[in-house]
Amino acid sequence: MCRWCVCIAAACILWFAAWHDAMAATNVVVFCIDNYPPYSYEVNGRAMGIYPAIFRRAFSRMDGYRVTLLPIPWKRGLHYLKNGQGFAIVPVYYKPELRPYIWPYSIPVLRQEEVLLCREHVLASRTRQHWPEGFYGLTIGKNAGYATGGKAFNEAVARGDVFLSEAKSNRINLLKLGLGRTDCYLNDRLSIAWELGQLMGEGLYDEGGAHASLGKPISIHWEWGHLGVTRMDHGRYYFKADFLEQLNGILSAMQATGEIREIVEGIMEGACPKGP
Structure with missing residues (x-):
């Protein structure tokens, strides 16, 4: 058998094996x-x-x-x-x-570390920052459908001790926070940092100007x-x-x-x- 025939036959065998594996997957x-x-x-x-x-x-x-x-x-x-x-x-x-x-x-x-990000002046008025009791009476933003905050937080929301405001994305929630429509925002630390960085880079979050100054994130749990x-x-x-x-x-x-x-x-x- 000629060398080219051997090469063609080998290629066909390899192709068939790959095709068979793909079909079997x-x-x-x-x-x-x-x-x-x-x-x-x-x-x-x-x-x-x-x-x-x-x-x-x-x-x-x-x-x-x-x-x-x-x-x-x-x-x-x-x-x-x-x-x-x-x-x-x-x-x-x-x-x-x-x-x-x-x-x-x-x-x-x-x-993933869950944190609470609040407007600076909101934190200044809080004598206690224990979660969630130290934030009773505030409006807390979070992403719709996300199981964040913990059992005590959910119970506080059900009692009306804390007010919940949900939005579909980090970006919307951060802008709501900056415009004073919510007092704090609850989410993952890395996710908040990434989205806030994007907003600032795009000139859409003017901290201390058109938008609120933000405090240091408070660790809730992981x-x-x-x-x-x-x-x-x-x-x-x-x-x-x-x-x-x-x-x-x-x-x-x-x-x-x-x-x-x-x-x-x-x-x-x-x-x-x-x-x-």
Whole structure:
């Protein structure tokens, strides 16, 4: 057999093997929050940010799966998981009592610190800054659908001791805070810093001028971000146990080698945020 024939035959075999592997792979869609920078957001229809970067790399190392990361509004993603119409969402905090339709979760991926950012003069008038009792009577902003603040805060809201104002994004909430429509804003430290830096860089937040001066963020508590899977699929996602077993092993290895930390640092250095 001529050398060219051997080469062509070998190429055909390799192509067929690749085609067979591709055809055998299970297609999976994982939702990503579309408006939670720097953790997860959308740019021209593509999921971007810290979590998409981590999971895109992890998914590329899984056997038998072809995973698409789909940016989607947070509340819509939860709705789809609640109805079993979606497989998984990232990032999500471990809240099995609040969201019983999500189970199981991946291993913890990133530790996120929740903080309270208030207008400077609001803090000056507070003799106590213990959370949440020290902030009774104030209007606290937070992102719609986010499980932030803790049980005592939610109970205070239910009693009317604290007033809650929800908006769909960090940007809207920070502008509301700056214009005095809310007294404080509750969210992740890194997310607040990133968005405030973007607003200032674009000339849309004039601190001490058209917008309020802001105090030092107050640490409330921390949470771990996970990938969460629907439990409402009635066997539709028969592969979930194997999927999570593979994913957890890969994520553990990425944590052990410092790869996840490097991804976070690289993205934040590129963003160069300015803020609290």
